Amino acid sequence: MPHKIIRKLTDNSLSRDLYPLGAGYYKHAVGHRMERLQHDDHLLIYCLEGKGKIRVNQKNIAVNSGDLVALPRGAAHQYASSQNFPWTIYWCHFDGELADDFVNHLQIPLHKPVIHLGLHSNLVGEFEALLEARHSSYHLNAFINAANQLRQILTHVALLQPLVRSQDADSFDLEKVHSLMQAHIHEQLNIDTLASSVNLSKFHFIKRYKDATGTTPINHFIQLKIERACHLLDISTRTIAEVAFMVGYDDAYYFSRIFKKVMGISPTQYRKLQVGAWSYKSFKQDSSTR
Known part of the structure; x- marks a missing residue:
């Protein structure tokens, strides 16, 4: 996102608490890989198809369809799409005065920043709505809407997590x-x-x-x-x-x-x-x- 827009989001009372720094959709992302030794914002990755892997705290963790990756600021990491089954993902870097609180609310441990949410059409729709700001000709109102759409995504993920935990628990449906x-x-x-x-x-x-x-x-x-x-x-x-x-x-x-x-x-x-x-x-x- 343009620095001019980010500055406006930082100053605006409707968006300063939480706002995207950049977001995108990669379809069958062959060769997609990244390494960050310095990570000064927060990152979400939602995998729709294919596979990948992420390395954090010297551990490799597989990423599959339906998985959500949540990397908080300060977490050095590497990730890569599978060569044979390249992933299709939504991704979003974000920050804000309450960004740390929103991430902490997810209660995703740093040693295992990947959770299997499954594929949810509503969540996909929310990521799509977040990306609509790309077609706004840099109109500030569209980016304020995107900032609040990000809030919706993070709180929706928190809402889905108890269902995930219950599905993971033995003998509890x-x-x-x-x-x-x-x-x-x-x-x-x-x-x-x-x-x-x-x-x-x-x-x-x-x-x-x-x-x-x-x-x-x-x-x-x-x-x-x-x-x-x-x-x-x-x-x-x-x-x-x-x-x-x-x-x-x-x-x-x-x-x-x-x-x-x-x-x-x-x-x-x-x-x-x-x-x-x-x-x-x-x-x-x-x-x-x-």
């Missing part, structure tokens, strides 16, 4: 657990049933689940129920008691308490909010006084 929750959204579901679905004890299941998602399985199940309840309140004229029953609560009063704990407002207030009889400003004020 997070998708299976969530599918079971969805199938029983209209009733109650206990921890023992969820744990047995993935062949774990209750204790180890709760620990694995919280490590992978940051919350407990029961809290997530309640969240799914309330999301379903919101949908039913949006699309129907069913009573609160009927909606409660449809998401597994026989007691409408207890359901309303759970709903308010999650949403910050009661089911009645939520319905008024959706038809304009209650304002978002009231919602904000009511939530702040809880």
